[in-house]
Amino acid sequence: MSNADAIAATTDGPGVGTPPSRRGRGAGAFLLSELALLFRRRRTWALLGALAAIPVLLAIAVRLSGEGGGPSFVGDIAGNGLFTGFAAITVAVPLFLPLTIGVVAGDSAAGEASLGTLRYLLITPVGRIRLLLVKFAAAAVFCLTAALTVMIVGILIGLALFPIGPVTVLSGTEVPVVEAIGRALLIAVYVAVSLLGLSAIGLFISTLTDVPVGAMAATVVLSITSQILGSLSQLSALHPYLFTTHWFGFGDLLRDPISLTSFGENALLQLVYVVVFGSLAMGRFVTRDILS
Amino acid sequence: MTGGGLAIETRGLTKRFGHHEAVSALDLDVPTGSVFGFLGPNGSGKTTTIRMLLALAAPSTGTISVLGSEMPSRSSDVLPRVGALVEGPGFYPFLSGAANLTRFDAAEPATSTRTRSSRVADALARVGLSAAARKKVGSYSLGMKQRLGIAVALLSPRDLIVLDEPTNGLDPQGTREVRALIRGLNADGTTVLVSSHLLAEIEQLCTHAAVMRTGRLVAQGGLDELRGTTAAFELLTPDAGEAIGVLARHGLEPHVARDAHSGGPSADAARVDADLPSSVRSEDLVAALVAADVRVRGVAVRRPSLEERFVELTGEGFDVER
Incomplete structure (x- = not known):
């Protein structure tokens, strides 16, 4: 059978106009594909491995x-x-943690551009806004994975090497082991939420360039700059607006009774950063000529 | 706006990068069902045009209609019906060939998850990559990547396939296979736009063509139209004088060819050349020559090859002109 025959035999079948009912499924499929892409990379595992090494060391x-x-x-x-x-x-x-988030978020659009896969995704067509939403969702999943990795590996290595008992929290009272573990996981969630603003910033920077390393470095530098600004008392007027302001606020989760005030404030601040930088990223990406 | 039998129609399409005009006032007409050769030297604006056709880049001015819908505004409706290879393949080197195709297929909202793996296997088979489906793309040769790029375009049935330099990096056998693939697609009714700077590779394939030079369209139309209708009538005869008389009476403007070496083996024969108007049939001329006792040793009707036209249209050759 010649090539031409093979083609004639295989291009039959349903037309391109797939029923709209199937379209809903596509969004989930692409997010799954994005997560598979993220977690199939050796680089992602190297990042998580480095994070896991912190509590172990x-x-x-x-x-x-x-x-x-x-x-x-x-x-x-x-x-x-x-x-x-x-x-x-x-x-x-x-x-x-900001370093690993910087790598993942900074790579999101610029990495696809540098591989040449961005143009193929866009002519698929993935939809530019949909692509950014999925990229951000994947970065958010990575934030949670990264924070949980540090916390869970920490608890496990602690279990292995040291005695375990009820935890004396910051208020001076003791909470039982199971509740302490629950609070530890809540802290991991707090930290993951803290990193969402940085993820959105990384995503935005990533839409500005075709060089992923540049976007990664810029994202990490911004997270450090923000922390330095936060440590200068002369700039205290600026502090409430820095995305790093509440990064260490998770101590509130170790009080008795548990205080969720800083969790809420942090989440709100991160949401503002996500909306602002997410909009900037979309504004930039939707109109951009893809010449990579 | 509908193309009215046109798969692609651009009007006044212009793309500027700063002061540099990469594409200038392009009016491209790609008929539905054609295999359309998009020709021009490197840097003549072919890829920029293709990027605009596929909504990767926005035109500075001008309009684009693809498959009857305006681009880029209707791109989400149009692009699922279009498959494309643009400026070389782009893949995730750490994923296998099959995983790469699965990824691109999953990115398309309208595709069915149910048929995904069979469509991926199908596309790989059609470009002859089934055996390498599980190998990481990082280990593929350029030719294999190029085939995989074509496979992406074949994941779903398409009405239009755009292939930008599809034979880059392919060996002669691979080039032949790509040609067969394009013919097969076209036989199924898919319009195919193939860009190339190597005319010979696609000349035998195209029904229509356009030629670009420094961002401008210098010619387009059916292939015969492009070759030009003027053919050259060449006669080899010892009786040049009488022959010239006969040909002149038929409205030709004959002359004895200067390049004597092309006179062939007969030392006493001369070659008489004349442009052959489309109104005159060469067999009538031969009959008239024989009737006038001109000894006809050889007759040829030569049409300029597309290659000659191409070089003529695009300047000296393939040098980048700006």
């Missing part, structure tokens, strides 16, 4: 050096293994 260091020394929250690990998760996420928030 922390726990081993405390174990080897014996009790005491270092910041009090690190020293507490020796007394109660559950603190490994809290300590690890405190260490990861300022730099390591």
Whole structure:
């Protein structure tokens, strides 16, 4: 059978006008495809592996050096293994987590452009806004995965190396182990939400360039700049508007009774950043000539 | 706006990048059902035009209609009916060929999940990549990537397929296969636009063509139209004088050819050349020559090849002109 015959035999079948009822399914399928793409990359696993190494190294260091020394929250690990998760996420928030989010969010549009896959997605047609929404959703999933990785690996290594017991929270009361683990996971969610604003910023920067490394670096630099600005008391008027302002506010989740005020404030602030930078990204991306 | 039998119609299509005009006032007519050769040297604006046809880039001025709908405003309706390979293949090197196709198919909102894997396998088979379906694209050769790029365009039935330099990186066998593929698609009623800077690769394939030069359209139409209707009548005879008389009476303007070496093996024969108007049939001329006792040793009717026309239209050759 010649090639031509093969084609004649295979192009029969339903026309292109697929019934609209099937269209709804497509959005979920593309999000799944995006997540599969993200989690099939070795790079993603390298990032998560690096994050998982933080609590492991922390726990081993405390174990080897014996009790005491270092910041009090690190020293507490020796007394109660559950603190490994809290300590690890405190260490990861300022730099390591933003670094991984910067890589994933900064790569979102620019990475597709540099591979040449962006033009093929767009003529599929994926729809430019739909593409950005799915990219952001995937980045958000990665934020949660990253924060949970640090926390869960922290708890597990703590379980393995140290005694476990009821946790004395910041208010001075004790909460049982199961509730402490629940709060630890809630902290991971808090941290994931904290990173959504940065994800939106990364997505926006990613639409400005075809060079993914540039977008990644710029995103990470912005997260550090924002934290530095937040540490300068002369700029206190600016502080409430920085997306990093509530990054360490998860301590409220370790009070008794639990306080969700900072969780709400943080979520609202992140939402504003997501809306603003998401709109900027769409405004830029929808009208942009794709010449990559 | 409908194209009225046109799969692609542009009017006054212009694209400026800063002060540089990449495409100038282009009026392109691609008839439905044609295999349309989009020709021009590198840098003549072919790919920029294709990007605008596919709503990847917005025109500076001018209108585009693809499959009867205005672009880029109706792109979400039009693009599912269009398959395309634009400026080389683009793939995720860390995914297999099949996974890449699955990804692009999942990106299209209207495709069915149920038939996805069979359509992917089908598209791979049609470009001869079934054996490499599970290999990572990073390990593919350029030719294999090019085939995979064509496979993306074949994932769903299409009304229009746009192939930008589809034979880049392919060996002669691969080039032949791509030609067969295009013929097969066209036989099914798909309009195919093929761009190339290598005329010979697509000349035998096209029913229509357009020639670009420095962002402008220098010619377009049916292939015969482009070749031009003027043919050259060449006569080899020892009786040049009488022959010239006979030909002149039929309204030709004959002359003895200068390049004597093309006179062939007979040393005593001369070659008489004349433009052959479309109103005169060469067999009538031969009959008249024989009737006038002119010894006819050889007759040829030559039409300029598309290659000659192409070089004539695009300047000296393939140098980038701006």
